[in-house]
Every structure is written in C-alpha cells, then in structure tokens.
Amino acid sequence: MADSSFDIVSKVDHQEAENAVNQARKEVEQRYDFKGTDASVAWSGEQILIKANTEERARAVLDVLQSKLIKRGISLKSLDSGEPFASGKEYRIVSSLKNGISSENAKKISRIIRDEGPKGVKSQIQGDELRVQSKSRDALQSVIALLKGSDLDIDLQFINYR
Structure with missing residues (x-):
C-alpha cells in the first residue's frame, strides 16, 4: 500500500483580503467617530496602509480591519502589523x-511532528510548505490534531490529503 500524505501550507486568499480591506475602508468612511479625522485604510502595493490624525484613531482603524479579516475567514496570525509611527501630521x-x-x-513544525507525533510519520520541507507522509491515515489525522493544538505563530492549512 502506498503512503498517504498531506501538505501543510500557510496561504492567504488574496481576493478575500482585498474584500476585507474594501469593507474596512467603507466602514471607516461612513462611521461618525471617524468623521474629520482623515482616517483611511488602503492597499499600498503588497502592504496595507492605515492613516489617521492620531495614534488612537490609527489603532481604531486597525481594529476595524482586523474585524473585517476575521469575518472573511482570514486568521489574524496572517496579519503582520507594525507600530503606529508619525509621518508629518498623520x-x-x-x-x-x-x-x-x-x-x-518549517523546522519548528518538523520538530514537533518528530518529537510528539506518532511513529512512522515523515515530514519533508519543500520550499515554503511541508509534506507529511505515513502509511497510516490515522497517524496523519493525529498529526493534524497535534498541529492545530500547538501554539504556533502562523496560520496553517492542511491540503492535498490523500
């Protein structure tokens, strides 16, 4: 019998992220508490740029963006936000x-699988994803449960389960 396998990836659906940014932009434009604060959220190349006239307003806009990302099914572990910084008057x-x-x-995930996972499970790093193989499908299921329960700082998806 051939080995069963699955891939571990960390990908964000770009269309969903774009929808979340557009929804956040619309909410910021319409909310009364953001009127007259020059608050905005928009794509700037591959990054999301948040602007406001005070640090508190900028953090509030970030909060709106985070809530929209969650509603669109994007984990906040995938969002890497910097600290607010002053640029002129904004x-x-x-x-x-x-x-x-x-x-x-990837090495950390491999180590978790090797140390805490069931015997007979092999993991292999392939670029920016991992392939996990085993003869037993139950062992693969327990690896998925193990990784979902572990406290990693990235959002993981499990694809190509065969």
Missing part, C-alpha cells in the same frame, strides 16, 4: 499579510 500603520512558511517555522 499617524501610519503599515501591515502586511504573511504567505508561506518560513524555514525556521
């Missing part, structure tokens, strides 16, 4: 979406 927050598993996180 405050800015630059955020980006994390795609792919970094090599250090």
Whole structure:
C-alpha cells in the first residue's frame, strides 16, 4: 500500500483580503467617530496602509480591519502589523499579510511532528510548505490534531490529503 500524505501550507486568499480591506475602508468612511479625522485604510502595493490624525484613531482603524479579516475567514496570525509611527501630521500603520512558511517555522513544525507525533510519520520541507507522509491515515489525522493544538505563530492549512 502506498503512503498517504498531506501538505501543510500557510496561504492567504488574496481576493478575500482585498474584500476585507474594501469593507474596512467603507466602514471607516461612513462611521461618525471617524468623521474629520482623515482616517483611511488602503492597499499600498503588497502592504496595507492605515492613516489617521492620531495614534488612537490609527489603532481604531486597525481594529476595524482586523474585524473585517476575521469575518472573511482570514486568521489574524496572517496579519503582520507594525507600530503606529508619525509621518508629518498623520499617524501610519503599515501591515502586511504573511504567505508561506518560513524555514525556521518549517523546522519548528518538523520538530514537533518528530518529537510528539506518532511513529512512522515523515515530514519533508519543500520550499515554503511541508509534506507529511505515513502509511497510516490515522497517524496523519493525529498529526493534524497535534498541529492545530500547538501554539504556533502562523496560520496553517492542511491540503492535498490523500
């Protein structure tokens, strides 16, 4: 019998992220508490740029964006936001979406699978994703449960389960 396998990836659906940013932009434009504060949220290349006239307003806009991302099914672990910084008379927050598993996180996940996972499970790093193989499908299911329960700082998806 051939080995069963699945891939571990960390990807963000760009269309859903774009929808979340557009919804946040519309809410910021319409909300009364943001009137006259020059608050905005928009794409700036591959990053999301948040602007407001005070640091508190910039954080409030970030909060609106985070709530829209959650509603669109995007984990906040995928959002990498910097601290508010002053740029002239406005405050800015630059955020980006994390795609792919970094090599250090891939090694950390591999170590968790090797140390705490069932016997006979092999993991292999392939670029920005991991392939996990085993003869037993139950072992693969327990690896998925193990990784969902572990406290990692990235959002994981499990695809190509065969």
